[in-house]
Every structure is written in structure tokens, then in C-alpha cells.
Amino acid sequence: MTPSETLVLATYFFVLIILAVYGWHRYYLVYLYMKNRDRQPVAPPLPDPLPLVTVQLPIYNEMYVADRLIDAVCRMEYPRDRLEIQVLDDSTDETTSVAERAVRRHAADGVNIRYVHRTERSGFKAGALEAGLQVATGEYVAIFDADFVPAPDFLRRTVPYFADPRVAMVQARWGHINQNYSLLTKIQSILLDGHFVLEHGARNRSGLFFNFNGTAGIWRRAAIADAGGWQHDTLTEDLDLSYRAQLRGWSFVFVQDLVSPAEVPVEMNAFKSQQHRWAKGSIQTCRKLLPRILRSDLPFGVKVEAFFHLTANVNYLLMCVLSVLMAPSMVIRFNMGWYEMLLIDVPLFFAATASVANFYMVCQRELHADWTTRLKYLPFLMSIGIGLTVNNTRAVLEALFNRQGEFARTPKYRIEGQADEWIGKKYRQSFVVQPMIELALGLYFTATIFYALANGIFGTLPFLVLFQLGFLYTSLLSIVQQYAGNDVVLKPEEV
DSSP states (O other): OOHHHHHHHHHHHHHHHHHHHHHHHHHHHHHHHHHTTTOOOOOOOOOSSOOOEEEEEEESSOTTTHHHHHHHHHTOSSOGGGEEEEEEEOOOSTHHHHHHHHHHHHHHTTOOEEEEEOSSOTTHHHHHHHHHHTTOOOSEEEEOOTTBOOOTTHHHHHGGGGGSTTEEEEEEEEEETTTTSOHHHHHHHHHHHIIIIIIIHHHHHTTOOOOOOSSSEEEEHHHHHHTTOOOOSSSOHHHHHHHHHHHTTOEEEEEEEEEEEEOOOOSHHHHHHHHHHHHHHHHHHHHHHHHHHHHSOOOHHHHHHHHHHHHTTHHHHHHHHHHHHHHHHHHHHHHHOHHHHHHHHHHHHHHHHHHHHHHHHHHHHHHOTTGGGGGGGHHHHHHHHHHTHHHHHHHHHHHHTTOOOOOOOOOOOOOOSTTOOOTTOSOOOOOSHHHHHHHHHHHHHHHHHHHHHHTTOGGGHHHHHHHHHHHHHHHHHHHHHHHHOSTTOOOGGGO
16 A cells, blocks of 8 residues: 555544444443433422522523513412522514513513613623622522423422532423424434433433533522632533532432423524534533543543543544545555455444444433334434534534634524424524535535445445435535525425
8 A cells, every 4th residue: 555545544444443432432321321220310308498599591582482481481380489580681683672571571460570681792691691690589590591491390390409418400301392393303302312311311320420401400509609600711601510510529410301391493504503502612611621620539430421521522523534534445445355344344333323323222212102113213313413524523623723703592483383484584594615515525425325336335335325415414404494495394204
């Protein structure tokens, strides 16, 4: 082989081995979950008297969902003299009037609700939460984003856990109001289920660190202050505060059977924007806190899991390198002998990809009696995950090179059923260059598939098709939804 061919293969296999290691880590999370499956937290009785609770509702340009959120929170089954509601509105559009009207309506009914409007967005969501805390009266603080519809018994089911003085935060599982709206929303619901059920469940029940998800959770106010308060030097202020609090010795509780429904994004560009913010924020938090975690006297297992958790999105950068190198490495090794290629490539790819399928299959089995009918979505889930490579690689690089950016909230349109439409509504997001890069990669893998077919390299075809479909789907859906509406959105039953 020439030096350049050696470099291509060495880089290719180096990246593939690292991805396989992270794939085996998913198996480990499943193992931890199953090992501790019966160790679900048990809530003590409700305290008497009930403590004062402040519910914070941070919103920014959410005209379609703000009143739904406020109405739901005002229906909570909690004594009015023990409950304070803060609508923390940083909006610059009609949301202000929508929210103000809802606040006045409920205040007239005797609800202790207050409208707080900032004229500037310093600190973005973290800044709004911190500003609200300065005038809050509650001993505990529950937080809900604008697209959530919390259950009436949310507080009565979470407050009892604070009987343990070490508990800083109680997190509920996210539900999905519109999961059956399209293929995209169905895939997102499965992805989120995996994150909550297996990641949170495995970590929490094993005594490892896990994170508050920014909404559908309740904090002990003293723990927020003890951990250093809300800070806005990352885009994931929730992940940042979670690790700082647990480093201070506080414990968290995840209540899997308490579900807080919310909307998932219905358009690809909004989904990409959300994923970009989460990926960038997690790497920012990694840069900020991982050295401190590794230097601490925490148990070795806690440190290792924190490393895998906080560095997970670096995989997208590796996936981007892998995507570029797959075709040349296949050509080089085909000329060396296709049998050797199958012996090396397929096991590594299987370790990296089969773990994903197993992870989400186990999750769906835990949640749904009809889990076998949901297995048909797993190939699409893996493809869409691959299709996010360019989007999230950009996020990782921005975080690694300390490129700051504005907190871009995910637009929601109050899409609750398949008859609802988002076309023509405000807050549409657009990408210009990125879908073209994704489309180019989709065509690149299409050509690679033809090469593999022409030369009888059939063992790699399933993996090549996953990459091809992922890049073509994310790019074309971004372009079509941006310029032509949602005519091509696939419904789950059409798959």
C-alpha cells in the first residue's frame, strides 16, 4: 500500500474502534438498567404542612403554546396558598399579550400567578430563571418549558421525595403529545424514551450522575444556590447545574412512571436546531466540568460514566470523518481482498450499530406492550441519527473552538394531532448551506452503493444504505419543508 492508503485505513479503523467502544457502552447502560430494574425510587408520604413551591415558566416567542402551558399549571392540584407561579417572559412578539391575558385571567380566579417580562435577554433561559429566583418565595422550584402540559398531580408526586435532605432535584419522564404526527416525530419520541428510561434509569439507580433536562423537574432552591446558581456560559444550563450540584454531594431522583407530556418538533430544521443546541451545550459543559470531575475524589465508576456521558457527542465528529473515509477505504481493501474487509469491518460496524438497535428495542419493550410493532422504526432511527452528523459536528466544533452563539429556542406550533398544520405559522427556521452538504453526502453514498453492487461487496450494503438514507432524508426534508411545505412528511403508518 502507498503511504496515503495506509493513512486512510489507519484513520478509518481508529475512528471505527472508538465508535465501537461507545457502542459497547450502550450495552453497559442496558446491563445497568436491567440489573437495577427493581430499584425504582419510592416516594414517602406527602409532608404536612405542604411546603411552598414556585413554578417557573420561562418562555420566549411562544405565542401558540404559552396559554396552554399556563392553563395546565394553574390546574395543578396543590393548595393555592402554598403555590406561586412565575411566567418569565422574554418575548419580543405577540406572546407578551397572549401570556399577559392568561395571567390576568387566572389571577382573577385567585391563582397566585405573576407575569415577569424582561426587556433584554441577558443569560437567555438561565438568566430568566435566575431573575425569577430573586423574587421567588418557594422553598422548591419546578420548571416547565412552553411546550409542556404538566399533569395536575405533578407536585404532589414529586415534593415527597424531598423528605430526604440530600435530594436536590426530582426529574419526570417526558411524554410526547404529537408522537404519531409523522415519521420524524415518532423517531424523536423513541430517541427521547431511550434517553430517559435507559440512560436516566440506569444511572440514577446505579448511583451514577444523571442530569436535569431543563424542564419537567423540581429543584430544592437551596441546592441551586449551593451549586453556584444558574450560569449561562453554556447552552445547556440544566446539564451544567446538574453536574455542579452532584459534585457538591447532592443526589437526584428520576421518577420513570411520572410522565410530563410535551410537543416534539414537527419540522426537520427545528429538530436540527434543537439537536445542535444540545450537542454544543454538552461539549461546552464537558470542557467546563470534566477536568474538575476527573480530579475529584468521586468513585472511579462515577468518573467513567461522567466521561462517556459528557463526551458522547464527540462521536458526531468521528462519524463525519468515518463518512468521508468509508468509500476510499472500501476501494483500497477491496483491491487487497474483500474477505479481509468483511472479517474486520463487519464486526466493528456491528458493535457500533447493533448496540443502538438493542438500546432502543429494550427501551420500547419496557414502555409498550406492542413494542414488537415499533421495531420497524429502528432502521429509520439509526439513519436519522446518522443524518444529523453534519449538523451536530458543526455544534461540536463550535464548542471545542469556543465559538459563542445565541440560545436558539426550538419553535413549537401547538401540533397535537395529524389534522393540525404548522405551515404558515411564525418561527420557521431555515438552513442554506448545511442541507447541501448533507445532500452531497447522500449522493456520495449512493455512488458508493453502486460501486459495492458492481463489485459484489454485499456485506457492507446494509451499513451504506443506513448512511445514504440518513443523509438524503435529513437534507431533502430540510429543503422541501423550508420551501414547499410539509407535503412529503411521512406518517408512521406509511412506513
